Amino acid sequence: MNRSHFPFLLNTLTTISMVFAIWMVFLWVPTETNQGAVQRILYIHVPIAWGAMVSICIVAVASILYLHNRSAKWDRIAVSSAEAGAIFGSMMLFSGMMWARPVWGVFWTGEAKLVTTLILFLLFVAYLMFRNYFPEGIQQKKIAAVIGIIGAIDTPVIYFAANLWERAHPPLVTGPASDGDSLLSGSIELTLFVSAVAFSLLLFSLINLRYSVHKSEDAVNLFYRNSSIESNTL
Amino acid sequence: MIYRYQTKLLVSIFLASIYFFSVNVDPIVAETPEKKITNGFITNIVTNEENTTIISVTESDGKTSNLKINPETNIGIESVAGERWVSIFSEKPQESITRLKDQQSRLIVLTVVHDGESILSISNADKRDLELNLQYLFIVFMIAWIVFFAYIFYLSRRQNAINRDIKLLKSQPSYEKETK
Structure with a gap:
């Protein structure tokens, strides 16, 4: 496959899977009898939360690789992933609050799962603020990489929080860390899976788009920098 | 040619499908013969x-x-x-x-x-009122898609701006000197 075809292929796959996921969420899967229509928020909330956690893991891995070989490519991947993660993180909190209001009667409770999720969002914000306000250079990239690596520690805490400190948030009912077999019915589990695939592809599309913008900006900035050095030395 | 219009094409397909599915939502699909x-x-x-x-x-x-x-x-x-x-x-x-x-x-x-x-x-x-809770569902999906599209729009504008810069640089004689 030609590398220039990759973004088109990724975007097309994202669109097709997202259209299919929306069809399943609104038309195919039956309404859950206990919560009614509001339960359909699950199909956007869970995949977005998954995307936010994947983002911080990508930030951490890219940061480690950047610290190891100082390649600008890994730094660009970390920044792109952090930006997409901040979008996913904010939507994760928002969709969770919109689900909690009719089901729990409140938008927010101070339990571990919610607080650690808020911390993850604030970590993304802190990472991006640091990148924007700290003077550009190797030092900025190195410190940002360390922030990204520390931020990833929050991910397993969020993932297991509902099982470790059981309160209002539902515990893990599906996936590798759930207790025993999945407690979700077949249609709900399948819809959730398709939605998770669609939102994962959306995440990778956003990271890819941000990465290409970042790469072009770096190339132009490098050209301007070289030109100014040249004109100063003349 | 298709690559030039790919973003517009994909966004149009996506928006059309959201419209199609949203006008076909049946809020009482919870009912089954048994329930x-x-x-x-x-x-x-x-x-x-x-x-x-x-x-x-x-x-x-x-x-x-x-x-x-x-x-x-x-x-x-x-x-x-x-x-x-x-x-x-x-x-x-x-x-x-x-x-x-x-x-x-x-x-x-x-x-x-x-x-x-x-x-x-x-x-x-x-x-448990299905219709009462629909407003929360609507708000979540609407805000989520507005945010995602706003971000894609913001990135597209940045990409366009940088493309204009590159075009401008390529037309300058210093660019040729730099790339040689």
Whole structure:
């Protein structure tokens, strides 16, 4: 496959899977009898939360690789992933609050799962603020990489929080860390899976788009920098 | 040529599908032949000689359904103080009847899930009204897609700006010197 075809292929796959996921969420899967229509928020909330956690893991891995070989490519991947993660993180909190209001009667409770999720969002914000306000250079990239690596520690805490400190948030009912077999019915589990695939592809599309913008900006900035050095030395 | 218009094409397909699916949403797909949903208030509670409790539920259009409470019927109702009480009928039959009579006296609208004859569950309608909760679903999907599209739009504008810069640089003689 030609590398220039990759973004088109990724975007097309994202669109097709997202259209299919929306069809399943609104038309195919039956309404859950206990919560009614509001339960359909699950199909956007869970995949977005998954995307936010994947983002911080990508930030951490890219940061480690950047610290190891100082390649600008890994730094660009970390920044792109952090930006997409901040979008996913904010939507994760928002969709969770919109689900909690009719089901729990409140938008927010101070339990571990919610607080650690808020911390993850604030970590993304802190990472991006640091990148924007700290003077550009190797030092900025190195410190940002360390922030990204520390931020990833929050991910397993969020993932297991509902099982470790059981309160209002539902515990893990599906996936590798759930207790025993999945407690979700077949249609709900399948819809959730398709939605998770669609939102994962959306995440990778956003990271890819941000990465290409970042790469072009770096190339132009490098050209301007070289030109100014040249004109100063003349 | 297709690559030039790919973003517009994909966004158009996506928006068209959202429109198509949203106008086709059926909010009462929760109902199945085995599970029917009735929203209404209790007009009568009687226990017959066979010790079976029958509840009359009247809907807003005046239609009344007489439904039997089973030992397995789930009950989740709120007291006048807003405290939620959850039980299975067979565990606390007397208290269940007392609390349901309280709901009847206060004309509280309840959601009854039943099979046409027996009640599977009975709970306060404000937690289960499908149409009431649709606004939350609408807000979540609308805001989420506005945010995602706004971000894609912002990135596209940045990409266009950088493309203009590159085009401008390429037209300058210093660029040729730099790239040689």
